Amino acid sequence: MTRRPAFWLWAVMCLLGLWIALGAMEAQIGEFPAGALTGLVLLTPVLAAGVWALRRLHPVRPRPLGYALIAVAWGGLAAFGTALPANAAFQAIIAKTAGPEFNADWGASIAAPVDEELLKLAGVAVLALMAPRAVRGPLDGWGYGALAGFGFQIAENFLYVLNTIVLTGGTQDANAAFFTFGGRVIGGAWWSHWAMTAVGGAGLGCLLGRASRGTAALACASVVLAMALHAWWDSPLLPGAALLPVKGLPILLAAVVAYRLARRHYLARFRRAAREETARGVLVPGEDRVLAFRKWRRKERWDVPGGEPRRLLSRLRTAELDLLEDGFGGLEPDPRAADRLRAEIAVLRRRLEAARAGPVPPGTGTAPPGTAPPGTAPPRAVSPDAAPPGSARPDAARPDAARPDSA
């Protein structure tokens, strides 16, 4: 990853953003330490909970923590820091060209959507350029867009804590942090930056997963939609705190619809890939069903002895999921990855069978009789009791009977 220019762009921009943000806020933090500290204490658990939730918002497996943190850091440092001078300049241009009255009413709803959505979405692109496997379609774009937006949201909330202190004439310190927390986190977090950037990210994920005119058009449309949602939120229409839920609901709804569409797209490809690999003999019939559900993958581990067998099972499932997702696309597809993963799966399966059977006598190798080489149908599943509790084992002739649909 460090050999890629995007990694260094990410690192430099995060540091630059942090420097700009600290420069803009250090005087307020120094003068109102109680408010700043209270804001930090309130927002830190929200950040942790949000990252946890957005990572897990995936039908099959949580997003890798490293990639999630890269997106959050981009949003909270690089995008946020760059947005400070960009927004100020953009609004100043509007004030100078259209007048201060117009700027007071509409400036924020014109400048912020353009600046902030582009900057946050750049995080999805940078992640895809740093780690091409991370963004393979709309669901990945949605997830990392949401994470970048959420990082931005938390950084902006902290700035609002400081701004609220100033807005109260310096008469409130910690209370300003509680007030901001109530208004912007409890009351407004549901339809804030994470949701807007998730919508834009889903379209961008389509383009990054598979470049075509259609996906390019979809990416442009989703970025414009994200900007429009942002503009709607910042606009002077429907003023007043009581109407905020009415204003926010369309944004949340757009994010939910985008997620459902991205999820359906992902699961369709997941099932198709699972069918193909089952037909190829790489997956055991019924295994696709276990792979599709986190709960069942967790449960099947209980039936495997601890230690090496359990570790092998975990590695096997990871390799199988990697294989199924390998064909989904991405910026730099590796044509040899699938064969490499199939070979790895075969080796892991043999080692797991051996480990489950007990100690292997010296000289007999690791493959017990009856294990299948790659490309041939194996005689039985790795773990016959791995089928979901209470369900019949899927018919080998109808592997598409497995319909993963858990969130």
Next chain:
Amino acid sequence: MARVRWWGTGLVVLVLLILGLLLPLVDKALGSGETALAAGTVIAVGTERAGGVRPVTFTVPAAGWVLNEARSSLTNNAEVSRDEVMVNLNVVIPLGSLDNRKLWDGFGRIVSMGGARLLGGPSAVTTRHGTAGLTGGLAGHGKVGSATVFTRDDLGATITASGPPDAYRTLADQVRAMVLSVEIAP
């Protein structure tokens, strides 16, 4: 496809440069963005209420003052200037009870964030519209001036006026007239 890592990164850099560098340069190229104000111009600041009325107003006492468009959000503040003397009015929205003394103390902390300081104890001041407040001297960065706070019900206003000593002394009467014209609508 491996080349995408270079031109793709270049494309992201281009977006960052446009937003982070080009926009500030365009802003700079547009100049200071000042609107000349006629004597008697009323400037309204604060979140618009029903009928599009902003609740805090002040009046420009003489010609020659300009409104700094880029530094005046009108929702929160307005800044007017003349001959290096700047007058900035900020609207204060308290979260709890507010009085002039409390606002003066809080405002002192905000002023010190910018490296300036309030001088001595404040004295009472009352605007032409009957709004009571506190006023005192202000100094910092080689400039002198005054700071004033007003409160009324659930709203307040802070005004700072500062400039080089000679310029400020010349315009001190006009600054005082501007401060005394502040009105906070109930």
